[in-house]
Amino acid sequence: MAKESFDKEIQFLRMLVLTSGAYSRQQFAERLGISVHTFDKTLKKLKEVATTLQEQPPEAQAQGFTDALRFNYYESADPLLLFLFQAKSLKESESLRISRILAALNGGQELAIKDLLDICCCGLDPENTFPDEKTIRGDLKYLQEVGAIVRGAGPRPYRYRLNNDLVKQLTGEELMDLFDFVDIMANTQLPSVQGYLLRNSLKKELLRQDAEKQAIEPFLYKYHYYSRILDEAHLSTLLAAIKSRSKVQFLYFSPKADTSYAAKSTNPLFERESGGRPETALPLKIVYDHQYGRWYLLTHSKHMGIRKYRMEGMTQIEEGEAVTEELFLAEQSALEQQIATSWLIDTGRPVTVRAKFLNPQRSGSARNFVKERVLLQGQWGVITEEDLHFFIYEITVNGTTEIKPWLRSFGSSCEVLAPRQLRQELIAEWKEMLDYYEPF
Amino acid sequence: MNPFEKIFNYRILSRMEDSGVFLSTSHERSWLKLMLDHPSAAAAFSGVTLDKLQTLLEGEAPLNLAEDLIHKASTAEVQVYHPLVRVLRRSIQHHQGIQVSIGPNNGHPGPEQSGLPYRLEYSMVKREWYLLWYSWTRRDFMSIRLKKITSVCEVPAAPELVRTTQAEIHRILESRRQSAVIEVLPNYNRELSRILYAFSCFEKEVRYDEDKDTYYISLFYLGNEGEYVLSKMRFLGKRVRIVEGNWLKKRMRESALKALALYGASPDQTLTRQE
Numbered sequence: 086m087a088k089e090s091f092d093k094e095i096q097f098l099r100m101l102v103l104t105s106g107a108y109s110r111q112q113f114a115e116r117l118g119i120s121v122h123t124f125d126k127t128l129k130k131l132k133e134v135a136t137t138l139q140e141q142p143p144e145a146q147a148q149g150f151t152d153a154l155r156f157n158y159y160e161s162a163d164p165l166l167l168f169l170f171q172a173k174s175l176k177e178s179e180s181l182r183i184s185r186i187l188a189a190l191n192g193g194q195e196l197a198i199k200d201l202l203d204i205c206c207c208g209l210d211p212e213n214t215f216p217d218e219k220t221i222r223g224d225l226k227y228l229q230e231v232g233a234i235v236r237g238a239g240p241r242p243y244r245y246r247l248n249n250d251l252v253k254q255l256t257g258e259e260l261m262d263l264f265d266f267v268d269i270m271a272n273t274q275l276p277s278v279q280g281y282l283l284r285n286s287l288k289k290e291l292l293r294q295d296a297e298k299q300a301i302e303p304f305l306y307k308y309h310y311y312s313r314i315l316d317e318a319h320l321s322t323l324l325a326a327i328k329s330r331s332k333v334q335f336l337y338f339s340p341k342a343d344t345s346y347a348a349k350s351t352n353p354l355f356e357r358e359s360g361g362r363p364e365t366a367l368p369l370k371i372v373y374d375h376q377y378g379r380w381y382l383l384t385h386s387k388h389m390g391i392r393k394y395r396m397e398g399m400t401q402i403e404e405g406e407a408v409t410e411e412l413f414l415a416e417q418s419a420l421e422q423q424i425a426t427s428w429l430i431d432t433g434r435p436v437t438v439r440a441k442f443l444n445p446q447r448s449g450s451a452r453n454f455v456k457e458r459v460l461l462q463g464q465w466g467v468i469t470e471e472d473l474h475f476f477i478y479e480i481t482v483n484g485t486t487e488i489k490p491w492l493r494s495f496g497s498s499c500e501v502l503a504p505r506q507l508r509q510e511l512i513a514e515w516k517e518m519l520d521y522y523e524p525f
Numbered sequence: 526m527n528p529f530e531k532i533f534n535y536r537i538l539s540r541m542e543d544s545g546v547f548l549s550t551s552h553e554r555s556w557l558k559l560m561l562d563h564p565s566a567a568a569a570f571s572g573v574t575l576d577k578l579q580t581l582l583e584g585e586a587p588l589n590l591a592e593d594l595i596h597k598a599s600t601a602e603v604q605v606y607h608p609l610v611r612v613l614r615r616s617i618q619h620h621q622g623i624q625v626s627i628g629p630n631n632g633h634p635g636p637e638q639s640g641l642p643y644r645l646e647y648s649m650v651k652r653e654w655y656l657l658w659y660s661w662t663r664r665d666f667m668s669i670r671l672k673k674i675t676s677v678c679e680v681p682a683a684p685e686l687v688r689t690t691q692a693e694i695h696r697i698l699e700s701r702r703q704s705a706v707i708e709v710l711p712n713y714n715r716e717l718s719r720i721l722y723a724f725s726c727f728e729k730e731v732r733y734d735e736d737k738d739t740y741y742i743s744l745f746y747l748g749n750e751g752e753y754v755l756s757k758m759r760f761l762g763k764r765v766r767i768v769e770g771n772w773l774k775k776r777m778r779e780s781a782l783k784a785l786a787l788y789g790a791s792p793d794q795t796l797t798r799q800e
Contacts, residue, residue, distance in 0.1 A: 173531050179531075
């Protein structure tokens with residue numbers, strides 16, 4: 086079977102989450118570059134995954150899918166989009182078999198293939214063919230590879246047990262500390278998906294141990310870009326390519342284009358003119374932009390030099406040929422130099438920005454929010470001059486485009502002094518924004 | 526490290542839940558191993574537990590991505606864990622009341638207060654922990670930085686008091702809910718994805734008017750978050766405009782006027798005028 090790609094599901098969920106309810110079926114499908122039929126099929130599949138995983142009362146499930154995915158700050162402690170990563174297709178018989186094996190190994194004793202074969206053959210729907218020893222051996226090999234089970238120390242025939250030491254060896258209190266740590270780290274650090282998966286298993290374990298099911302999710306994360314985990318789907322492929330110094334091929338949809346996904350034209354029913362463009366490049370670095378919660382891939386290609394891609398626009402990613410270590414290191418260090426002074430990823434000419442920040446008028450020892458924020462978010466910029474009423478912040482960055490929104494977000498607490506052009510641009514923008522509210 | 530593994534298939538997971546199996550893979554354990562290297566691990570566990578975890582994870586392959594994955598434009602990571610997190614999460618869990626001493630504000634130490642803890646909130650913008658709680662002393666629902674708490678102890682709370690306080694918290698949260706409607710100027714529709722990303726950290730709804738080819742974003746937020754909404758609006762600049770929400774509109778207008786006044790004079794003149 087060809088490797089299952091989740092491009093369509095990822096694009097689908099992204100659009101659903103970002104535009105939450107803005108489009109009709111038809112409009113939605115058009116923008117994704119798929120047929121309405123494919124739209125319905127994708128929605129059905131995702132719904133099935135989501136409802137199987139959620140223990141919701143029937144009335145909640147009857148709610149629209151969009152509603153269920155709507156972010157509700159005080160109610161939704163579980164990562165909303167995690168089910169994407171649980172959507173891998175599996176034959177019913179295989180899923181049943183693997184579940185039986187794991188449940189059998191949960192008893193605490195080590196079991197051999199023969200024991201497991203017996204367990205898998207009893208009680209199965211008689212219409213299903215019974216698994217043979219080879220199939221079970223294959224399953225055990227897989228489960229061992231992913232680390233779900235371990236082989237005991239004894240001689241042949243080998244015996245296996247569940248790899249659940251993490252919960253078996255911890256006390257209830259320790260387990261709660263672990264849940265908290267995993268929850269906090271998955272939400273505040275990158276990557277998150279593995280952490281969220283672990284969080285889910287720990288949560289279920291805690292609920293099993295404490296039947297009272299009291300509030301075990303006391304944490305909230307304010308202004309969190311929860312949809313960032315969708316792009317983590319590509320992370321492992323791209324990190325692996327970087328590690329092996331290999332190029333990647335992919336179909337790129339610029340997020341500025343109207344269509345964000347196109348069905349592969351192998352099926353004439355869904356054939357459409359593809360809006361994407363095929364790209365080949367050597368991946369060098371992955372960048373996470375905290376301002377928007379977006380991911381970028383920075384690459385090098387022979388003819389184009391440094392190229393930057395938004396990860397959300399990348400589909401059908403495949404690893405290509407490897408380059409020499411020498412070439413990779415040379416390109417990577419060239420890139421590192423170029424982005425050393427980029428606010429985000431701009432590799433343009435460095436320019437020194439000087440801005441004057443006005444301290445809030447305050448009494449006593451009240452906090453200086455402006456300065457606190459500049460110190461926390463101003464990256465490598467420094468305060469060069471300070472007074473009771475203001476301070477001057479200076480930073481050398483590649484181009485002014487990327488830093489401008491941040492400076493502007495301070496409103497009338499920030500006056501750009503240099504460069505002159507940035508100053509002029511901001512004046513023009515404030516005039517335009519004033520016009521928006523003029524008749525008010 | 527591919528997250529799409531068949532072991533995570535939803536049917537398997539759902540069956541594991543039914544049969545009470547704790548399933549963990551080397552993917553997750555490698556991730557945990559990486560996270561335990563973070564300085565905050567020392568605050569999250571007792572020394573004994575941390576040792577135990579490190580021993581349990583000894584055999585796992587380390588997840589090494591530090592140099593390939595870089596962060597840009599993030600707020601400096603002031604604090605990921607706070608020692609009070611462990612204490613307060615248990616009070617929340619057990620529906621216990623707390624008595625809190627708050628550090629000095631304007632030079633005066635705050636009075637002791639008692640109340641019911643509701644949630645611990647981490648701000649991704651300030652990178653700091655806050656306690657959301659209802660103070661019985663002040664009779665109000667409040668947010669307080671953990672940093673400001675000098676001491677805390679549990680006090681028993683009758684179940685009836687817990688119930689009424691919880692109801693009061695929900696009532697207050699509901700009453701503080703506000704909404705605003707933001708229009709994306711159609712000229713900037715090509716930047717829609719970026720704009721929607723910027724608002725994806727809010728509760729929101731998007732409406733698309735096909736005739737005008739215009740998008741409207743309805744934001745829902747609590748009253749005290751208005752300042753953050755404004756800073757997002759200024760961040761996005763002329764791409765977006767508030768169409769509903771009088772207080773926000775007024776503030777945006779003020780910002781623009783004040784900013785223009787600032788720029789209207791040369792830097793020296795501005796300085797003189799301020800003083």
